[in-house]
Amino acid sequence: MDLATPAGFRDVLPDEATARERIARAVQDAFAARGYAPIETPTLEIMDVMRAGGRVSASPFKLFDARGDLLAMRPDVTMQVARMCATRLVDEPGPLRLRYMQRVFREADGSMRAEAREMTQIGIECVGASGAEADAEVVGLLAEALSLTGADECMLALATVGVLRALLAACGASAAWKERVLDAYHRSNFVELDRLVAEGAGDGGAPPVFAEAIRKLPRIRGGREAIGEARALVGPLGCEDGLDAFEATFDALERRGLGGRLLVDFSVMSSFDYYTGLVFEAYAPGMGTPVGSGGRYDSTIAPRGVARPAAGFAFFLERAMEAASATGRPRASGRPGENAAPREGSFDGAVDPPLRIAVPKGSLNADAVAALAAAGLDVTGLADPGRALIVRNPGVEYVIVRPTDAPAFVASGAADCGICGEDSLLEAEPDVVELVDLGFGACRFVVAEPAGAAADTLEHQRRLGSIRVATKYPRIAAAHYARRGAQVEIVKLHGNIELAPLTGMAERIVDITATGTTLRENDLVVVEEVLSSTARFFSNTCAFRTDARIMHLADELARNVRRSSTAREERK
Ligand SMILES: Nc1ncnc2c1ncn2[C@@H]1O[C@H](COP(=O)(O)OP(=O)(O)OP(=O)(O)O)[C@@H](O)[C@H]1O
Numbered sequence: 211m212d213l214a215t216p217a218g219f220r221d222v223l224p225d226e227a228t229a230r231e232r233i234a235r236a237v238q239d240a241f242a243a244r245g246y247a248p249i250e251t252p253t254l255e256i257m258d259v260m261r262a263g264g265r266v267s268a269s270p271f272k273l274f275d276a277r278g279d280l281l282a283m284r285p286d287v288t289m290q291v292a293r294m295c296a297t298r299l300v301d302e303p304g305p306l307r308l309r310y311m312q313r314v315f316r317e318a319d320g321s322m323r324a325e326a327r328e329m330t331q332i333g334i335e336c337v338g339a340s341g342a343e344a345d346a347e348v349v350g351l352l353a354e355a356l357s358l359t360g361a362d363e364c365m366l367a368l369a370t371v372g373v374l375r376a377l378l379a380a381c382g383a384s385a386a387w388k389e390r391v392l393d394a395y396h397r398s399n400f401v402e403l404d405r406l407v408a409e410g411a412g413d414g415g416a417p418p419v420f421a422e423a424i425r426k427l428p429r430i431r432g433g434r435e436a437i438g439e440a441r442a443l444v445g446p447l448g449c450e451d452g453l454d455a456f457e458a459t460f461d462a463l464e465r466r467g468l469g470g471r472l473l474v475d476f477s478v479m480s481s482f483d484y485y486t487g488l489v490f491e492a493y494a495p496g497m498g499t500p501v502g503s504g505g506r507y508d509s510t511i512a513p514r515g516v517a518r519p520a521a522g523f524a525f526f527l528e529r530a531m532e533a534a535s536a537t538g539r540p541r542a543s544g545r546p547g548e549n550a551a552p553r554e555g556s557f558d559g560a561v562d563p564p565l566r567i568a569v570p571k572g573s574l575n576a577d578a579v580a581a582l583a584a585a586g587l588d589v590t591g592l593a594d595p596g597r598a599l600i601v602r603n604p605g606v607e608y609v610i611v612r613p614t615d616a617p618a619f620v621a622s623g624a625a626d627c628g629i630c631g632e633d634s635l636l637e638a639e640p641d642v643v644e645l646v647d648l649g650f651g652a653c654r655f656v657v658a659e660p661a662g663a664a665a666d667t668l669e670h671q672r673r674l675g676s677i678r679v680a681t682k683y684p685r686i687a688a689a690h691y692a693r694r695g696a697q698v699e700i701v702k703l704h705g706n707i708e709l710a711p712l713t714g715m716a717e718r719i720v721d722i723t724a725t726g727t728t729l730r731e732n733d734l735v736v737v738e739e740v741l742s743s744t745a746r747f748f749s750n751t752c753a754f755r756t757d758a759r760i761m762h763l764a765d766e767l768a769r770n771v772r773r774s775s776t777a778r779e780e781r782k
């Protein structure tokens with residue numbers, strides 16, 4: 211008999227269970243002292259209810275019940291509370307102050323399979339109260355709860371979603387363009403945002419003043435002054451929605467003594483769909499994923515058509531305990547835990563732990579090293595590291611990775627930021643901030659088949675209803691064929707993809723081509739274009755928000771890209 215626990219699940223031993231019990235009691239007591247009453251929600255939830263709030267976190271376990279309803283083990287509790295308030299609590303006079311501590315079930319995405327699939331969510335919802343004091347109450351309680359767990363070095367990043375909504379509503383762009391902008395915000399893809407803005411009004415985009423504001427907004431960050439910066443950006447366009455309330459909330463939190471733990475960051479709204487005002491996330495030093503998050507979601511609870519104000523948060527007990535006990539990831543030098551406060555954009559290494567950058571080996575390596583050197587980093591030893599996998603220089607630490615692994619290193623927080631091809635990011639779909647198109651490593655993804663095989667491929671398709679497509683990039687290939695509505699069977703290979711149609715293993719391939727030499731030498735021809743790719747500089751989401759050196763480096767890299775493209779233009 212195999213005595214293992216299911217993947218992503220674990221037993222909790224007495225030591226840890228005792229600590230969990232103590233912390234949970236302290237946190238629940240603190241919530242209760244503020245008038246929050248306990249609730250419980252079902253472990254299984256109807257999928258449609260979960261989806262009512264927009265994007266849902268992936269639940270690893272779904273099943274049909276005997277009535278034919280599609281159920282999921284809850285990945286989140288907020289939508290369940292919203293449902294509870296819209297139904298059985300609908301006639302209760304507000305404000306309702308509710309607290310919970312429940313297990314939730316999450317599917318770790320792609321490369322992050324080592325993550326837990328069962329976690330303990332502790333949260334509150336405050337329904338029926340609005341205004342700065344209500345918002346500050348919620349944020350203040352998150353800070354207090356995290357302190358009670360021992361994770362008192364957590365930083366809180368705040369934003370309000372009203373500004374972006376107002377910009378999109380007023381800009382006059384096409385619905386499709388606005389949808390793409392929102393999607394780029396959600397995916398924290400600044401490169402795509404820049405591209406959409408550059409498209410211009412002619413292609414359904416926003417006129418330049420609005421487009422520029424939409425591009426700049428997620429880059430606004432700092433302390434209180436960042437609110438003023440946002441105001442200066444969107445005020446002239448009449449899009450200050452929610453900023454007064456946001457400022458009042460910030461003041462109220464400062465009055466509660468939380469000023470030193472607050473970051474204003476308008477990219478935080480990337481992660482949310484159903485929020486209508488304040489949004490916030492809590493980051494612990496050295497941890498690659500947020501410990502908790504929350505916000506105001508006034509229109510979600512709309513019983514009998516009447517919206518009810520609501521705000522809340524949830525945090526993961528396990529992550530908070532990890533943040534408290536440690537220390538985050540092991541660091542080769544510098545003291546862990548020091549990188550909580552937003553830091554200045556310097557690389558002197560005197561105070562800060564070194565910035566850790568994932569650098570691709572292989573064909574992108576030389577250009578990546580050159581770009582980092584041109585941005586002012588000390589790249590000594592990086593071009594020729596021998597068998598060393600980590601190169602340490604003052605203020606910076608390079609981890610040398612296979613390009614396909616770079617997204618996993620950065621998304622998990624094992625590296626603060628990194629470089630790899632856009633193709634690797636598209637394939638891994640990691641939760642990272644995509645910051646700069648570095649321009650090098652240009653290649654195309656194409657569908658190819660042996661020259662003269664078109665008729666055979668068609669016949670195969672006609673007889674069997676699908677064809678076999680070999681690729682190293684199953685997600686990119688599947689997305690391409692899904693867009694075209696064509697049925698294929700994907701054969702995943704790790705290299706020398708061209709062999710597949712030459713040996714009868716598949717009819718076609720989806721693969722990278724740059725010079726076209728490999729296709730030519732193997733007598734393959736391109737039958738479709740899929741996408742083109744260049745190298746990207748990208749960042750861990752928490753590191754991006756708490757470490758000012760990353761934006762500084764992104765700015766330097768982007769400036770150099772612009773400089774070389776201007777020089778190229780001038781030479782023409
Ligand atoms: N002709 C090309 N062939 C392969 N990759 C290219 C080419 N041109 C540019 N690239 C970029 O370089 C990256 C791959 O680099 P490289 O060939 O060194 O690694 P790999 O061995 O294919 O990947 P891994 O080691 O991660 O499996 C691609 O992801 C792509 O972004």
Ligand SMILES: O=P(O)(O)OC[C@H]1O[C@H](OP(=O)(O)OP(=O)(O)O)[C@H](O)[C@@H]1O
Pocket residue numbers: 682704705706707708721722723724725726727728729
């Ligand atoms: O158009 P070209 O300039 O000839 O480049 C294309 C070749 O490069 C890539 O292979 P890679 O070198 O990454 O090796 P792999 O087959 O092991 O992936 C790709 O898979 C092609 O085989």
